[in-house]
């Protein structure tokens with residue numbers, strides 16, 4: 001496979017928590033010696049040449065915890081978890097387990113627990129971290145490599161949110177942040193579920209036509225109201241909501257949740273308690289005291305509603321991805337594709353928070 005035990009790869013990393021300036025550093029990969037004297041992936045591992053990676057807000061949130069100590073203990077944090085690429089080597093055990101072989105086009109997500117980021121030329125997906133640390137599947141045939149590199153984390157988050165809720169025959173659902181990448185997949189998944197009979201989506205006017213097309217029955221435009229709470233309460237005159245999904249964080253809705261959610265209703269959030277302020281974002285800042293208090297009270301049964309904070313599991317829901325994407329039931333949404341050389345611009349665009357769809361980085365032109 002390779003003639004050297006080390007495979008060169010480079011990766012932009014955070015310099016420290018104070019600056020958005022990234023630094024390109026070598027991130028060499030140690031290869032395993034094979035019986036024929038060449039080097040490649042270990043028995044349980046998959047070596048992928050990355051073609052596209054995409055950003056998530058977590059790429060900003062993690063910057064806040066970067067310090068020389070963290071870098072020393074954990075290894076420098078790189079960026080991006082979503083990817084598409086081509087398998088350049090795979091161990092026999094991994095090939096059997098995953099049904100993959102050299103040359104396959106693959107895509108998916110890594111997580112921080114696997115110590116692996118995807119904004120780099122090569123990634124060794126180590127079997128010891130599977131399945132908690134990464135998800136991988138063959139690229140759906142109708143997707144471009146850029147599209148395939150864009151959905152990994154947000155798709156699984158949407159699946160997880162939906163799984164957290166309880167659906168009855170006729171379920172009335174409120175989705176805040178419907179036009180986030182998570183929200184778009186969630187709205188699409190709800191459309192595929194006949195039990196979600198009434199879906200009210202909160203998004204801006206610019207996103208409203210798309211969100212309606214994806215399946216929302218009604219839109220509340222958060223840019224055109226003085227009180228999002230009143231708008232939501234107006235929707236509850238005849239019937240309260242059964243489920244509230246928050247894909248963005250909204251402290252006002254959090255405060256009033258028991259007024260618009262029925263008893264036993266479910267409030268599932270992936271965004272924390274308040275709207276993410278990307279320029280000043282921090283991991284801990286998402287978990288406001290009122291949010292944590294409600295989650296804890298709900299966990300010990302002291303609230304009449306169930307409140308859950310969802311943390312994505314890599315690969316969750318991938319069993320349906322091929323069918324959903326190839327049939328066109330679910331579509332990827334990309335805002336911009338940057339070249340690898342422009343990784344700094346791509347990161348700053350993420351921090352600006354003006355994207356409507358995924359920010360993707362092209363590492364190898366497909």
Ligand SMILES: NC(=O)c1ccc[n+]([C@@H]2O[C@H](COP(=O)([O-])OP(=O)(O)OC[C@H]3O[C@@H](n4cnc5c(N)ncnc54)[C@H](OP(=O)(O)O)[C@@H]3O)[C@@H](O)[C@H]2O)c1
Pocket residue numbers: 056057058153154157176177178179180181182183202203204205206207222247248249269270271272275276310311312354355356357358
């Ligand atoms: N817990 C987990 O495991 C997990 C995993 C993935 C993501 N997340 C979290 O999920 C959230 C969404 O992530 P994402 O990548 O899907 O986001 P994203 O695609 O970057 O979201 C961008 C969209 O947010 C919308 N938006 C901006 N301000 C808003 C507001 N005040 N109210 C409602 N919508 C607003 C904008 O649409 P319009 O202004 O046009 O409506 C924009 O298109 C983030 O907080 C992220 O940290 C959590």
